[in-house]
Amino acid sequence: MSEEKSLNFIEEIIETDLAAGQYKSILTRFPPEPNGYLHIGHAKSICLNFGLAIKYGGKTNLRFDDTNPAKEETEYVDSIKEDVKWLGFNWSNELYASDYFDQIYSFAVTLIKNGLAYVDDSTADQIAALKGSPTEPGTNSPFRDRSIDENLTQFAAMKAGAYKDGEKVLRVKIDMAANNMHMRDPIIYRIKHAHHHRTGDQWCIYPMYDFAHGQSDSIENITHSICTLEFIPHRELYEWFINQLEIFPSKQYEFARLNMTYTVMSKRKLLQLVTEGHVQSWDDPRMPTISGMKRRGYTPESIRNFCERIGIAKRENLIDVSLLEFCVREDLNLKAKRVMAVLDPVKLVITNYPEGQTEELISENGPDESYGNRKIQFSKELWIEREDFMEEAAKKWFRLAPGALVRLKSAYIVQCNDFLKDTAGNISEIHATYIPESKSGSDTSEIKVKGTIHWVSVLHAMQAEIRLYDRLFNVENPSQEEGDFKEYINPDSLQIISQAFVETSLINSEVGNHFQFIRKGYFCLDKESTKDKLVFNRTVSLKDAWAKEVKK
RNA sequence: UGGGUUAUAGUGUAAUGGUAGCACUACAGAUUUUGAUUCUGUCCGUCUAGGUUCGAAUCCUAGUAACCCAACCA
Numbered sequence: 001m002s003e004e005k006s007l008n009f010i011e012e013i014i015e016t017d018l019a020a021g022q023y024k025s026i027l028t029r030f031p032p033e034p035n036g037y038l039h040i041g042h043a044k045s046i047c048l049n050f051g052l053a054i055k056y057g058g059k060t061n062l063r064f065d066d067t068n069p070a071k072e073e074t075e076y077v078d079s080i081k082e083d084v085k086w087l088g089f090n091w092s093n094e095l096y097a098s099d100y101f102d103q104i105y106s107f108a109v110t111l112i113k114n115g116l117a118y119v120d121d122s123t124a125d126q127i128a129a130l131k132g133s134p135t136e137p138g139t140n141s142p143f144r145d146r147s148i149d150e151n152l153t154q155f156a157a158m159k160a161g162a163y164k165d166g167e168k169v170l171r172v173k174i175d176m177a178a179n180n181m182h183m184r185d186p187i188i189y190r191i192k193h194a195h196h197h198r199t200g201d202q203w204c205i206y207p208m209y210d211f212a213h214g215q216s217d218s219i220e221n222i223t224h225s226i227c228t229l230e231f232i233p234h235r236e237l238y239e240w241f242i243n244q245l246e247i248f249p250s251k252q253y254e255f256a257r258l259n260m261t262y263t264v265m266s267k268r269k270l271l272q273l274v275t276e277g278h279v280q281s282w283d284d285p286r287m288p289t290i291s292g293m294k295r296r297g298y299t300p301e302s303i304r305n306f307c308e309r310i311g312i313a314k315r316e317n318l319i320d321v322s323l324l325e326f327c328v329r330e331d332l333n334l335k336a337k338r339v340m341a342v343l344d345p346v347k348l349v350i351t352n353y354p355e356g357q358t359e360e361l362i363s364e365n366g367p368d369e370s371y372g373n374r375k376i377q378f379s380k381e382l383w384i385e386r387e388d389f390m391e392e393a394a395k396k397w398f399r400l401a402p403g404a405l406v407r408l409k410s411a412y413i414v415q416c417n418d419f420l421k422d423t424a425g426n427i428s429e430i431h432a433t434y435i436p437e438s439k440s441g442s443d444t445s446e447i448k449v450k451g452t453i454h455w456v457s458v459l460h461a462m463q464a465e466i467r468l469y470d471r472l473f474n475v476e477n478p479s480q481e482e483g484d485f486k487e488y489i490n491p492d493s494l495q496i497i498s499q500a501f502v503e504t505s506l507i508n509s510e511v512g513n514h515f516q517f518i519r520k521g522y523f524c525l526d527k528e529s530t531k532d533k534l535v536f537n538r539t540v541s542l543k544d545a546w547a548k549e550v551k552k
Numbered sequence: 553u554g555g556g557u558u559a560u561a562g563u564g565u566a567a568u569g570g571u572a573g574c575a576c577u578a579c580a581g582a583u584u585u586u587g588a589u590u591c592u593g594u595c596c597g598u599c600u601a602g603g604u605u606c607g608a609a610u611c612c613u614a615g616u617a618a619c620c621c622a623a624c625c626a
Contacts, residue, residue, distance in 0.1 A: 213626080
């Protein structure tokens with residue numbers, strides 16, 4: 001029957017919890033900070049959190065971790081919601097950490113009342129200096145022993161706006177000698193007179209991550225709070241707050257974030273690429289962002305499948321981008337309508353075909369009948385791919401060359417008998433004769449050819465702009481190289497072909513349609529396309545066995 | 553030289569003391585009106601050294617390496 005698929009470590013935990021009756025059902029959350037666009041690494045987290053809830057009959061909240069007004073914007077909130085939906089997931093509740101500011105404030109007051117938090121007047125530098133180092137214990141702040149009443153008064157004054165940014169902070173009283181640096185009296189509230197994208201100017205103090213994230217989890221009754229490895233040291237604090245505040249015991253689990261070859265995956269770096277103009281925008285098709293991949297023509301199914309295949313574990317990883325490309329091809333192979341387009345055109349003249357004659361031929365749209373057929377126009381002069389002709393045929397060359405026979409896809413077999421060169425020595429025109437009885441679908445010629453090439457009729461072709469994308473960086477792991485990661489940007493990551501020719505049927509294509517340009521790759525219509533100027537993005541090339549042969 | 557986390561083919565991920573499996577990549581072949589797809593096959597692995605055991609990727613001991621932690625970021 002169905003073979004057991006092995007569980008990842010989080011699924012094992014959940015199954016154990018469920019079997020023990022610890023929870024009736026699970027509740028997960030996807031908690032982005034709205035300070036940038038989502039990337040493929042977030043997709044891994046989204047697929048995990050939503051996927052777990054789907055698998056075990058639970059629910060998932062979308063919660064924005066918006067506790068730092070200086071970095072967060074509504075534009076990012078909107079893009080994040082769009083990207084999660086596009087990936088195919090539905091959240092139970094759209095929530096914001098800022099929804100809980102009142103509640104979190106009262107948690108802080110509780111800690112003060114219990115003698116567990118104090119207002120510290122030290123400067124940032126002083127606090128850092130007293131923090132010690134990983135190998136040396138810290139020192140207690142001189143403000144650590146303020147009275148509860150004084151702390152209460154001062155904290156209220158902080159909230160009321162009596163102080164400037166940085167003048168005071170609220171810290172929690174734990175242990176300045178703890179091995180875990182996060183337990184050395186962490187700051188839980190800071191003063192920031194900044195406009196918040198949702199609460200406006202209502203607050204001038206904001207909770208820190210450690211005093212907002214876990215509290216939000218707990219308020220929502222999140223059962224499994226899943227984050228990435230770098231938060232492991234925060235877990236001890238996460239649990240400390242839950243115990244001290246006696247709130248719902250959400251549990252934190254950590255998995256390894258996604259790294260992928262030839263790209264970067266930090267919002268900070270991606271932001272730089274955008275603001276410094278190395279790419280056009282967050283949704284530039286070369287970006288590892290969800291919106292970039294969408295625009296490039298990747299499908300949600302292929303991304304979800306990719307996330308499924310890479311698995312969930314705790315060790316550092318660097319996933320080969322070719323696995324993502326495989327998933328994209330696998331999906332597009334099933335979905336993309338086949339059409340013909342010539343990217344680097346050279347003219348082929350069928351010398352024995354009647355001048356002025358046009359023929360309507362039938363071509364299949366896909367690998368089987370369910371895709372249907374379409375009509376294509378054939379005439380005396382055709383555009384073919386420059387690389388499909390060789391003046392002197394190489395070994396194992398199946399394409400056009402003087403004297404060689406080749407099939408024009410869905411049309412006739414032709415034989416090349418001449419070619420012309422321009423003054424610069426480039427091939428300017430190729431002459432061939434066609435074999436009338438070799439017509440596709442009713443071939444009685446009994447001629448076998450090894451090569452089939454694509455073409456479009458000169459008379460009927462439409463001009464189009466085609467954008468080819470290559471990897472954004474020319475080293476596997478730009479973040480790990482010496483110096484600035486931007487030194488490793490691939491200067492040729494975008495190639496624009498302004499004079500390509502595509503078949504007429506493409507006039508009706510829409511943004512979001514996927515095509516296979518036969519023998520050239522998968523393409524989609526770009527959002528910058530207009531009726532007068534079609535613009536296509538190459539999503540991914542086809543595997544190319546000949547290119548490999550040439551390399552050898 | 554503190555604490556934490558992780559080590560399985562080139563990459564990623566299984567095997568929970570009992571035949572080291574799967575996918576991608578690479579390579580070879582078959583089919584093909586896309587040098588695509590599809591199909592078949594091949595190469596390649598348990599961090600090191602000891603130990604326990606009939607039997608160890610798994611348990612024990614000692615090493616080694618990588619990553620994370622000293623933001624009023626998340």
